[in-house]
Amino acid sequence: MGLQEDTRGSLKDIRDQHGGSLIPQLLEIQKHRITEAKWLEWARNPPCLCRLSEKPSRKRRRGADSTQITNMSMTFRRTLRYGADYVAVSYTSQPSGQESTAAGGYSIMDSAKGDVAVPSRVRDRILHRASKYAAHHGIDFIWIDDECINRDNPDEHEMAMQSMDLIYSFSRYPVGLLTKPIESQKTLDLLNTFLHSDFLKTSGHQYVPALKPELSVEAALEVLEVLDYITSDKWWTRAWIFQEDYRSSVKMNLLIPHSLCLRNHHDHKKWCGIPGELQVNSAAFHVESTRFCLAFLRKAGDERQSDRARCEDILKRAGRYNVLYQHGYLASKAMSPFIFADIGSRNISVASDLLAIAANCCDYSVRLNTKSLNRTSCSLSISILALFLLNGEVIMTHRIDQDLLSKNVFDYLRLLALDNFDPPVENKELTFLKSCRLVDVRLSPDGIVTSGRLWKLYKAINTDTSTFEMPSEKEFRNGLNAYQRSRLRYLSVVLQLQGHERLAVDLEEYLHEDAKDLQYPSKQYKDLMAESVVEAIKNRKTMYLG
Numbered sequence: 029m030g031l032q033e034d035t036r037g038s039l040k041d042i043r044d045q046h047g048g049s050l051i052p053q054l055l056e057i058q059k060h061r062i063t064e065a066k067w068l069e070w071a072r073n074p075p076c077l078c079r080l081s082e083k084p085s086r087k088r089r090r091g092a093d094s095t096q097i098t099n100m101s102m103t104f105r106r107t108l109r110y111g112a113d114y115v116a117v118s119y120t121s122q123p124s125g126q127e128s129t130a131a132g133g134y135s136i137m138d139s140a141k142g143d144v145a146v147p148s149r150v151r152d153r154i155l156h157r158a159s160k161y162a163a164h165h166g167i168d169f170i171w172i173d174d175e176c177i178n179r180d181n182p183d184e185h186e187m188a189m190q191s192m193d194l195i196y197s198f199s200r201y202p203v204g205l206l207t208k209p210i211e212s213q214k215t216l217d218l219l220n221t222f223l224h225s226d227f228l229k230t231s232g233h234q235y236v237p238a239l240k241p242e243l244s245v246e247a248a249l250e251v252l253e254v255l256d257y258i259t260s261d262k263w264w265t266r267a268w269i270f271q272e273d274y275r276s277s278v279k280m281n282l283l284i285p286h287s288l289c290l291r292n293h294h295d296h297k298k299w300c301g302i303p304g305e306l307q308v309n310s311a312a313f314h315v316e317s318t319r320f321c322l323a324f325l326r327k328a329g330d331e332r333q334s335d336r337a338r339c340e341d342i343l344k345r346a347g348r349y350n351v352l353y354q355h356g357y358l359a360s361k362a363m364s365p366f367i368f369a370d371i372g373s374r375n376i377s378v379a380s381d382l383l384a385i386a387a388n389c390c391d392y393s394v395r396l397n398t399k400s401l402n403r404t405s406c407s408l409s410i411s412i413l414a415l416f417l418l419n420g421e422v423i424m425t426h427r428i429d430q431d432l433l434s435k436n437v438f439d440y441l442r443l444l445a446l447d448n449f450d451p452p453v454e455n456k457e458l459t460f461l462k463s464c465r466l467v468d469v470r471l472s473p474d475g476i477v478t479s480g481r482l483w484k485l486y487k488a489i490n491t492d493t494s495t496f497e498m499p500s501e502k503e504f505r506n507g508l509n510a511y512q513r514s515r516l517r518y519l520s521v522v523l524q525l526q527g528h529e530r531l532a533v534d535l536e537e538y539l540h541e542d543a544k545d546l547q548y549p550s551k552q553y554k555d556l557m558a559e560s561v562v563e564a565i566k567n568r569k570t571m572y573l574g
Contacts, residue, residue, distance in 0.1 A: 193388035362445035420465030
C-alpha cells in the first residue's frame with residue numbers, strides 16, 4: 029500500500045491501469061481532503077534552539093574550511109514568545125563532498141522536560157554556521173527541522189509538514205546554507221560584478237535582458253560557469269528547500285563558504301561580516317541569474333547548444349517567475365503548474381510530501397492528508413490533479429482531449445490552466461492570477477461543483493470614437509490624464525444614447541470623483557479598471573455589458 033509514485037508516466041497509462049477512468053480515483057482522493065490544516069499556534073510559537081555562548085572543549089574539530097568548531101550547549105525551547113526573532117535554517121540533510129560529516133559535537137537540552145543534554149543529530153558544521161549567522165544578527169533563537177520537529181509523533185509530524193512554510197514566512201532571518209565553497213579571487217570578483225548587474229545593458233533605470241556590447245561571449249561564459257557552479261550545490265536540488273526559499277520571499281539570505289584568504293578588494297560588511305562566509309540575498313540572486321541567462325540566450329545564438337543547455341539548467345534551478353514572465357519566457361501566465369513542475373523536478377525522500385509542499389507554495393486552503401493517503405494505493409499524479417482542482421484552479425475545458433492525456437501530470441496542468449486572462453494590474457499580474465480561483469469546490473461524477481455568480485454578456489457597445497467630437501478635459505495631478513477622461517466621457521454619452529442611463533450616471537460620478545484630484549486605495553483600483561476600458565476604446569475593441 030501507499031501512493032504510487034507515477035509522475036513520470038502519462039495520464040493515459042495511469043487511466044488504463046485503473047479501469048479506464050480517472051473519475052473514481054479523483055472522487056476517492058477527495059475523501060482525504062482537509063481544510064486549513066495549519067498549525068498556526070505551533071508556527072507562531074515554534075520550538076527553537078536557544079543559542080548560548082560557545083565553550084571550548086578538550087576535543088576540538090575543524091570544518092572543511094579549517095574553521096575551528098567547539099562544543100556548544102543549546103537549550104531546546106518549546107514555546108518561543110510570539111513575535112520573537114529567530115533564524116530559520118535551510119540546509120540539506122545529506123552532506124556534500126565539500127563539508128565534514130561529523131555530528132554530535134553540539135549538545136541539546138530540552139528546557140521543558142529538564143532532560144540531560146544529548147548529542148545533536150545535526151551536523152556540527154551546520155549548527156556552527158547557523159550559530160555564527162544568528163550571532164552576527166544578534167538573534168538568540170534558531171529553528172532547524174531535525175531538532176525542532178518531533179518526528180516520533182506521526183500526528184505532530186504531519187501537522188508540522190503541512191505548516192512548515194509558515195516557519196520560513198514568519199522568520200525575519202531565514203538563511204540557506206550552501207556548501208560548495210568559493211575558492212578563487214576571480215570567481216569572487218565575477219560574482220560581485222554579476223550581482224551589481226554590471227554585465228547587462230540598461231534602459232533608463234531598468235535592466236533589460238541583453239549583455240553589454242563590450243562583453244564578449246567568452247567573458248559571458250566565465251560568468252555562466254560561476255552561476256552553474258553555485259547552482260549545482262545540493263541546496264538547489266531539494267523539493268523541501270524549494271518551498272523554504274519560495275516562502276521566505278525576499279528575506280532569504282544564502283551563505284556561501286569561501287577561502288579566508290579571499291575578499292581583499294571587497295567591503296567586508298557588504299558580504300556579511302562573518303569570516304569564511306559570503307551573504308547573498310536569494311531573491312536578488314534569482315533575479316540577476318534570470319536576467320543574465322535570458323541575455324546570454326539572446327546573444328549566444330543557436331550554434332552554442334551546450335552553453336544554451338547550461339543556461340536552461342540554471343533557469344530551472346534559480347529562475348525567477350516574474351522576470352521570466354515579464355520577458356515572455358513563460359509559455360503560460362498561470363503560476364501554479366510551474367510551481368508543481370519545479371517541485372516535481374527536485375529530489376524528495378518521500379514522494380507524497382510533494383502534495384504538502386505544493387499546497388504550501390501555492391497557498392492552498394484545501395489540502396490532502398498524506399498520512400491517510402499513504403494507506404491507499406491511489407496515484408500520486410491523480411492526487412496532484414485532485415489537489416489542483418479542489419483548490420479552485422480554473423481550467424480551460426475546451427482544451428480537454430485525448431491527446432492531453434498522453435502528457436504527464438505536470439505538463440497536463442500547464443496546458444490546461446487558465447492563461448488567456450489579462451489581470452487589471454500593472455506590476456503583479458502573476459500574484460493577481462494566483463488569487464483567481466473558484467470557491468467551495470467539490471468534485472462530482474459530472475464535473476466540478478462550485479458556488480458563485482455567472483455573468484451573461486449580452487449587449488455590445490461600439491467603441492468607435494470617429495463620429496464623436498468631445499470637448500477637451502482638464503488635466504489633474506492624480507488619477508486619469510486628460511485623454512483618458514475624454515474617452516470615458518465619450519463612453520458615458522454612448523451608454524446614455526443606448527438607454528443605459530444608470531451606467532452612464534455611475535461613470536459620470538466616477539469622473540466627478542476623479543476631478544477631486546485625490547488618491548486612495550479604492551480609487552487606485554478604479555483607475556486601473558478605467559485605464560483598461562480606455563485602452564479598449566483606443567484600440568476600437570467591442571465591449572459587452574453583463
